[in-house]
Amino acid sequence: MRHARTLQLLVLAAALATTDSVPSAAAQPAGADHLERMTATVRAVDLEHRSLDLVTGVGYALRIRRVEAPAGLTVDDRGARLPLAAVTAGCIVRVECHRSAAGMVASTLELLERPAQAPKP
Amino acid sequence: MKAAGSALIILSTLNALGSASCPPAAKLGNPLPGLTADELSRFEKGREVFERRFTPETGLGPLFNADACGECHEEPLAGGSGDEVEVHVGSFGAALLAGGSGGEVDARVGSSGASGSCDLLVEEGGPVIQQQATPALQAALGIEREPLPASGARAARSTPDIFGFGLLDAVPERAILALADPEDRNRDGISGRPNRFPDGRLGRFGRKAFVPTLREFNAGALVIEQGVTNPAVPSEESIGGKAIPAGVDPVREPELSEEETRLLDDFVRFLAPPAPLPLDREGARGSVIFGTIGCGSCHVASLATGNHPVAALRYQRVEAYTDLLLHDMGAERADICFGLASPSEFRTEPLMGLRFMTAFLHDGKAKSIEEAIDLHGGEAAAARKRFQRLAPPARAAVLRFLGSL
Numbered sequence: 001m002r003h004a005r006t007l008q009l010l011v012l013a014a015a016l017a018t019t020d021s022v023p024s025a026a027a028q029p030a031g032a033d034h035l036e037r038m039t040a041t042v043r044a045v046d047l048e049h050r051s052l053d054l055v056t057g058v059g060y061a062l063r064i065r066r067v068e069a070p071a072g073l074t075v076d077d078r079g080a081r082l083p084l085a086a087v088t089a090g091c092i093v094r095v096e097c098h099r100s101a102a103g104m105v106a107s108t109l110e111l112l113e114r115p116a117q118a119p120k121p
Numbered sequence: 122m123k124a125a126g127s128a129l130i131i132l133s134t135l136n137a138l139g140s141a142s143c144p145p146a147a148k149l150g151n152p153l154p155g156l157t158a159d160e161l162s163r164f165e166k167g168r169e170v171f172e173r174r175f176t177p178e179t180g181l182g183p184l185f186n187a188d189a190c191g192e193c194h195e196e197p198l199a200g201g202s203g204d205e206v207e208v209h210v211g212s213f214g215a216a217l218l219a220g221g222s223g224g225e226v227d228a229r230v231g232s233s234g235a236s237g238s239c240d241l242l243v244e245e246g247g248p249v250i251q252q253q254a255t256p257a258l259q260a261a262l263g264i265e266r267e268p269l270p271a272s273g274a275r276a277a278r279s280t281p282d283i284f285g286f287g288l289l290d291a292v293p294e295r296a297i298l299a300l301a302d303p304e305d306r307n308r309d310g311i312s313g314r315p316n317r318f319p320d321g322r323l324g325r326f327g328r329k330a331f332v333p334t335l336r337e338f339n340a341g342a343l344v345i346e347q348g349v350t351n352p353a354v355p356s357e358e359s360i361g362g363k364a365i366p367a368g369v370d371p372v373r374e375p376e377l378s379e380e381e382t383r384l385l386d387d388f389v390r391f392l393a394p395p396a397p398l399p400l401d402r403e404g405a406r407g408s409v410i411f412g413t414i415g416c417g418s419c420h421v422a423s424l425a426t427g428n429h430p431v432a433a434l435r436y437q438r439v440e441a442y443t444d445l446l447l448h449d450m451g452a453e454r455a456d457i458c459f460g461l462a463s464p465s466e467f468r469t470e471p472l473m474g475l476r477f478m479t480a481f482l483h484d485g486k487a488k489s490i491e492e493a494i495d496l497h498g499g500e501a502a503a504a505r506k507r508f509q510r511l512a513p514p515a516r517a518a519v520l521r522f523l524g525s526l
């Protein structure tokens with residue numbers, strides 16, 4: 001269990017590995033097309049309005065980013081295509097999105113990890 | 122943790138015998154030995170940013186805790202500890218539910234909720250409460266500090282020293298994870314759990330090991346402690362979740378340039394760890410007892426850095442006496458959650474520089490090293506009891522050793 005958890009963390013860390021730069025609390029611009037990519041914990045999912053509130057930030061300077069998930073956008077879970085309802089609070093997701101008049105709109109949504117086991121109070 | 126404990130005893134003994142494998146010791150507050158001329162120059166320029174007193178006209182606030190990094194990290198000199206105690210908040214057990222049939226966002230079941238999730242109250246202003254406001258904000262809203270959230274737990278956080286943190290930053294993740302034993306599979310009563318940032322990366326900085334890197338900790342601290350935005354955090358903290366009124370923040374974001382943010386980071390990164398005092402016979406005995414009674418199961422004597430672009434940080438040993446992991450300190454010490462850390466879990470506090478501290482533990486409640494030991498509970502209770510059962514000369518030896526760090 002310990003080794004499996006450690007391996008899981010290492011794999012996730014490798015997937016999330018960053019270089020010298022600090023991720024911005026406003027997420028990383030990903031090119032001139034105004035695409036942004038961010039990896040964050042899901043704080044809440046609104047299935048009716050198809051939006052996600054994501055916790056992101058730098059250090060203790062945390063921010064909530066709301067991202068719209070357009071109809072038809074599926075969740076990529078290691079290659080499997082799942083509905084938005086597969087994402088719940090506590091999941092770690094990677095989102096690629098662009099700005100629109102209504103806010104941030106996701107173009108891809110990848111489920112990296114489901115919520116960790118809750119610690120004991 | 123047995124292997125770690127054995128390693129500790131060996132390392133402690135080597136330390137007591139004056140092992141020559143460490144890099145030459147630097148005077149407190151000095152840069153790491155072996156920096157290049159350019160790195161030394163950046164260290165000195167960064168010290169100026171660290172000690173710079175910001176004003177509202179240069180970016181301070183509108184909410185803040187201090188007007189300079191060096192206002193809190195000041196004893197006995199820049200980078201040291203301080204007597205300021207912050208207020209942090211969080212809500213443990215708040216279940217953040219998915220939309221559900223009503224499409225309701227952020228429904229909560231309260232502090233008794235079974236999900237065990239941790240809400241850092243980001244929408245209410247975040248986990249760090251700013252206790253000062255600029256005159257313009259005071260005039261606009263009639264507040265002297267950030268309002269506390271209506272719900273959630275509160276915690277006191279003392280100001281630690283930050284000497285040697287660049288070395289902690291350079292410890293490879295695999296080295297930290299190798300010390301973890303979250304299920305306590307070896308049945309030694311010591312677990313050690315990694316914390317994670319919201320993006321999933323391993324955390325190591327902060328009293329709950331929440332922040333992955335020193336650079337991010339520094340960039341975030343500029344904003345949450347001083348209200349100084351920078352390219353990594355280009356937006357101010359909210360005021361209890363509400364937007365800052367127009368006209369109270371005269372400086373355009375970001376308020377600190379990328380270069381000056383990096384200089385500040387280099388100053389902190391290049392601060393050398395305090396060299397332990399030479400141990401006499403009693404202190405050497407105490408270092409061995411420290412290991413044998415189990416303190417070293419969490420306060421792992423030495424960590425090694427990995428490959429690093431800065432030669433002075435590359436493949437170094439740092440006698441930090443921490444494993445950078447979370448441990449249960451007992452219900453009496455519990456305050457707030459932070460990421461995966463439950464209210465009673467804290468990162469093993471590094472002990473380097475302990476002799477310069479005047480208040481101990483995460484909340485500064487203990488006024489002596491011995492009192493701090495007495496307040497250890499949870500996973501540390503067994504080691505604490507072994508310490509308390511020691512004969513007075515042995516107990517004095519342990520305290521002598523700790524007083525040398």
